[in-house]
Amino acid sequence: MAEPQPSPESTQTKPLLELEGVWKSFGGLVVIDNLDLAVNENEIVSVIGPNGAGKTTLFNLITGIYPPDSGAIRLDGESLVGLPPHKIARRGAARTFQTLRLFLNMTVIENVMASQYGQTKVGIARAMLRTPGMRREEREIRARAEEKLAFFGERLMGYRWDQPAYSLSYANRRRLEIARAMATEPRILLLDEPAAGMNPSETHEITELIGKLRDDGGYTILVIEHDMHVVEGISDRVVALDHGVKIAEGTFEAVATNPRVVEAYLGTSAAVTK
Template identity: 70%
Template sequence: MAMLELEKVRISFGALTTLDDLTLHVNKGEIVSVIGPNGAGKTTLFNVITGVYRPDSGSITLDGQNLVGKDPAKVTRSGVARTFQNVRLFLNMSVIENVMAATFGHTHAGLFSSALGLPRSRREEADVREQAEELLRFFGTRLTGYRWEEPAYSLSYANRRRLEIARALATKPKVLLLDEPAAGMNPKETHEITEVVERLRSEKGLTILIIEHDMHVVEGVSDRVVALDHGVKIAEGDFDSVATHPAVIEAYLGRKAAETK
């Protein structure tokens, strides 16, 4: 059963067509990796799904529900959460506040009820805090303890990436979009991320779409791999078949390399 469906999605900026009639289905509980050389349209794909850009044509649905034309906040509330390639945390807010802020979409305390400290809003606040703590504990000892009240900028790079995932989870998504979760991590941390992605599916029941350059991660987590080049899907299938697909090799290494293979 398809959770996230893109049908013939097309977007261009001026003369440059970044996604060219792209069709992509992600089934419930599936982990799909998107690979492709720089400029293939991977991040644009995420931006189109999350409503940052509006596609010129085509349809995007989540669990049968249309996403095209919704603003990013509405898309997130429908159940799509994302992380960013260049990590965009709320750096001057504390670690736990980063996560708590992301519960905004499914909480209700208004200006007056929180100003007056009404019981309902107090209960909700306590509840939000508990949710945030639980999400932070998901990362084991990596994100626990005294660091919760520290500003997010005091976190190391790898932990910023982890916090960004925790923050995305706080929106209670059905589909999680991870943009290069292992970028800039050392081999040990990369391995951890692979495990985290697997646990996100098994423990949280998420459907996951990943952009990743690290082929070890891609190999380790993906049920299916989709290769893009110039906004066109050039190969799709399990890791081995995509990794050896001539079009993929050509896209990465050029025609010559593909021929000698």
């Protein structure tokens, strides 16, 4: 499904998301080591690497949960470094969490409505008076939330809107996380292991969904994934990390057969015998 896209070198456009020389260490342990990364508009880039390679830290740096020790992070040419997470979300970078951090006691549709806070304006004064403008905005918020949920077919529709999020199945929670991230109207979606814990047919579905997000939704996607079938199915480009260092970048085939990547995953001896 994922058609090979022109490689980044050949496109003349400026990348949408750009990391330059980013460093991050926790108490002396370097987690991200001089990382350069560029994601172009409308591209799907996968980040792979063994556990502890710094993949989730990369997402935390982009979304502002931690600041980088040094280096530049730019979204559409504007620096994100030092901004609080909610402002970064307003600039257009939204993410999902590997460990699923839904607002469990809110309903499904409220989860998606809540994350539109950044693009809506009505303050408490107008809310207390319930002005026509406030009501119009509420209707728009709800319509947008329904539209985002409709993206997942019947999965999150109808009676499910008013169920609390904790009543959803695991796979549906992952979908709701994506819907919630979409509702911030991002330009780039950061998906942290969207297929983790899913069975093969759900995994297949997620693979198709990510393609659809790019093709129909128009999002640029940076995804962390362990499942190589998913990575193969979706990626225009694959970046491999190990100990915070970029060890390979390119098409899936090129990266998957790169000896350094194999070594990172399987250890030195395996690489030698190969």
